[in-house]
Amino acid sequence: MKLSRKCEYAFLALIDIAQHSDELVKISKISERQNIPKKFLEQILLMLKGSGYLTSRRGANGGYKLATDSEEITVAEIIRLFDGALAPVGSASENFYEETPIEEHEELLSIFKEIRDYVAEKLENTTIADLIEN
Amino acid sequence: MKLSRKCEYAFLALIDIAQHSDELVKISKISERQNIPKKFLEQILLMLKGSGYLTSRRGANGGYKLATDSEEITVAEIIRLFDGALAPVGSASENFYEETPIEEHEELLSIFKEIRDYVAEKLENTTIADLIEN
DNA sequence: ATGTTCTCTATCAATTTAGTAGTCTTTAGA
DNA sequence: TCTAAAGACTACTAAATTGATAGAGAACAT
Numbered sequence: 245m246k247l248s249r250k251c252e253y254a255f256l257a258l259i260d261i262a263q264h265s266d267e268l269v270k271i272s273k274i275s276e277r278q279n280i281p282k283k284f285l286e287q288i289l290l291m292l293k294g295s296g297y298l299t300s301r302r303g304a305n306g307g308y309k310l311a312t313d314s315e316e317i318t319v320a321e322i323i324r325l326f327d328g329a330l331a332p333v334g335s336a337s338e339n340f341y342e343e344t345p346i347e348e349h350e351e352l353l354s355i356f357k358e359i360r361d362y363v364a365e366k367l368e369n370t371t372i373a374d375l376i377e378n
Numbered sequence: 379m380k381l382s383r384k385c386e387y388a389f390l391a392l393i394d395i396a397q398h399s400d401e402l403v404k405i406s407k408i409s410e411r412q413n414i415p416k417k418f419l420e421q422i423l424l425m426l427k428g429s430g431y432l433t434s435r436r437g438a439n440g441g442y443k444l445a446t447d448s449e450e451i452t453v454a455e456i457i458r459l460f461d462g463a464l465a466p467v468g469s470a471s472e473n474f475y476e477e478t479p480i481e482e483h484e485e486l487l488s489i490f491k492e493i494r495d496y497v498a499e500k501l502e503n504t505t506i507a508d509l510i511e512n
Numbered sequence: 513a514t515g516t517t518c519t520c521t522a523t524c525a526a527t528t529t530a531g532t533a534g535t536c537t538t539t540a541g542a
Numbered sequence: 543t544c545t546a547a548a549g550a551c552t553a554c555t556a557a558a559t560t561g562a563t564a565g566a567g568a569a570c571a572t
Contacts, residue, residue: 246466255483255486278479345386346389352393356381366492375483
């Protein structure tokens, strides 16, 4: 797993929106506060909305808010949405499995599966709510 | 960290060479046994040699062998050589640090640092010798 | 000499990444 | 009802990375 910019921005945006849960948050506000290119951010929010994490309202006074409680959005889900597999190699992935050369080599493969297990367990048990400082 | 083909092939080649430590192993033999495109494999072996993991002899009866004991080559080193950082994000990397957007966000960053620590510890303590079945 | 084998550099097509651009649709409020 | 504000949607693009391939050269054994 290697985090793309898009995914990093997605986290910053989700955290920003979660921290302003009493209002509809505008793209331009998130863009300013988190230093994310606005047009790029649009696409990211659209993806998050498309996957059910956000709802929005258009027009004057429009903006975004969380569709669900911030405790129900895990870090793992967001990474899988933007960057795919958590495992270091396709053949060790459960959700994004694909054949790769080392597959036949059990010893090597099992190391990467252990890493996958650790990472998945950790990220599936961390939510956006956990990321908000109080 | 996401393993490239090149890196996967490098592991298979190192293991193959380690398993034939009594002889000079030819590129073409590794290519056949491990199903690695020959010209691609050449580059990989050259990198491994350049970094001091292999020595070679040219000409008839030439080939490659390990420059050091297989117990002294760690999985971590090889991944760092071919794919760079073990950490999931540049700002959490010790060896390949770079600035990234989430950097300011301590809570998020610390999660990725924990992953980096686990992965580094594990891969630094696994050597090519550990990968050879007996 | 000759064939074998490693060495080195260049090139390349496809994919991914990190955006930018422009148009359309919806909404609130004057 | 007009208008400005804001999200929705689609297309495009430049640069980097990936996964190779190509070909000429140098060293070595026989």
